[in-house]
Amino acid sequence: MFDEKRRYQTLYFVFFVAGSGITAFRNVYFEELGLSGFEMGLIGAVMVGAGMFAQPLWGVVADRFGRTKGALLVGTAVSAVAGLAFPVIGQSVADPPLLFGLLLAAGVVFATFRAPIMPIANSMVLDSGLNYGSVRAFGAIAFGVGLVGIGSLVEWFGTPVVFYIYVVGMAAFFLFLRGLPKPETTVAPDIRSEAVRLLTNKRFLVLFVVAMVMGGVISAGASFFAVFMRDIQAGDDITGLAWFIRTVGEAAIFLAMARIGLDYRWQLSLGVLTYAIGYAVYGLTGAVTAILSVQLMLGVGYAMFNLSTVNLAHRFAPEALSSTAQAVMTGIGIGAGRALGELAGGQLVDMVGTQELYLWLAGATVFALVVSLVFHIPGVGTGVAVEDAEAS
Secondary structure: OOOHHHHHHHHHHHHHHHHHHHHHHHHHHHHHOOOOHHHHHHHHHHHHHHHHHHHHHHHHHHHHHOOHHHHHHHHHHHHHHHHHHHHHHHHHOOOHHHHHHHHHHHHHHHHHHHOOHHHHHHHHHHHOOOOHHHHHHHHHHHHHHHHHHHHHHHHHHOOOHHHHHHHHHHHHHHHHHHOOOOOOOOOOOOHHHHHHHHHOOHHHHHHHHHHHHHHHHHHHHHHOHHHHHHHOOOOHHHHHHHHHHHHHHHHHHHHHHHHHOOOHHHHHHHHHHHHHHHHHHHHHOOOHHHHHHOHHHHHHHHHHHHHHHHHHHHHHOOHHHHHHHHHHHHHHHHHHHHHHHHHHHHHHHHHHOHHHHHHHHHHHHHHHHHHHHHHHOOOOOOOOOHHHHHHO
16 A cells, blocks of 8 residues: 555656656657648647646645545546547648647647646655655656666567557546545635735746746756767657657756755755856757756756746745746746747757757756856745735
8 A cells, every 4th residue: 555655756757657758749740740840849838828728727726625626637638539649630631731720729628738747846855855856866766767668668569659658548547536635634724815925926927937937947958868869860769769868867866855855045056057058069069969968957956946847936935826826937937938949949959959059058057057046045945834924
């Protein structure tokens, strides 16, 4: 019998295994269907935009009515059905404009119901008093392990297999979620005033800016990574290996950071810095060995960015808006950045190519790093709750 912590770890493992293939190979699939870089970027941007609007709405509903588990069940079921639409459309529609339009519509439905799953799950873990890193580490492990196997499956069966894997994974996620005890939630008595308190907190807004920029950087970099690897003559199995190496670093930091005890401000800044260095390496060399050599560092950086963002958003939020704070930070903050990153990334790929894309992303990361340094100003960057922040 699984205890609560093991159930959450299993949920994160299944969720990230299921979605890893779509994250890494979605644009490869679109490229095989004949879509341009702009069209791939537009689909990605619209998907992120749909999730950006959906996440806060789902978060508010979950907080207002205490229906976090129910929201996850609906999101899981509908996103699985929408995920199946991608290969069906690709195999049955030949007309390019119609193909693009249907893929775009499928992306909207898919993102609207999938995007809120992880922010709400994060809030459930934090509200349960569990160590977020020890749970999230299983997602990192799953992502890497999944892509090692999925990269080989793509070589054997083609890119549509990633969507079928997602459907099967979401069915398993649904079953494990049903067995999870219903969480005790705080229903917001006055959600409007609580929301004002959240959105006028200066520390939350600084974090929001960093999250938005990094959302674009990480999303664009991940979406075109498999395309970039093919451009430098690396196979899909090497792409899977690169993702695996990266997630080894992620998992190690997620598990060890509680013992390391590094302040969330430093986690944020150091996490951003690793992306500036890593993407600069991408843009300056096309050597596969060099690309592989920075994957571990990027994994460490992503884990630090994720841990600091999730935990700081939780600390800055009123207790009754835990899910909403995560949804706003992930949906509107990171989500807006992801939408812009997908759109700009697609245009840059068409204009300058995949390798030069990463130099632009490295430059954007430097800006996020500068903003994150605000948290190191005495009296500004303490990781305290909203109540403490207002009193200081």
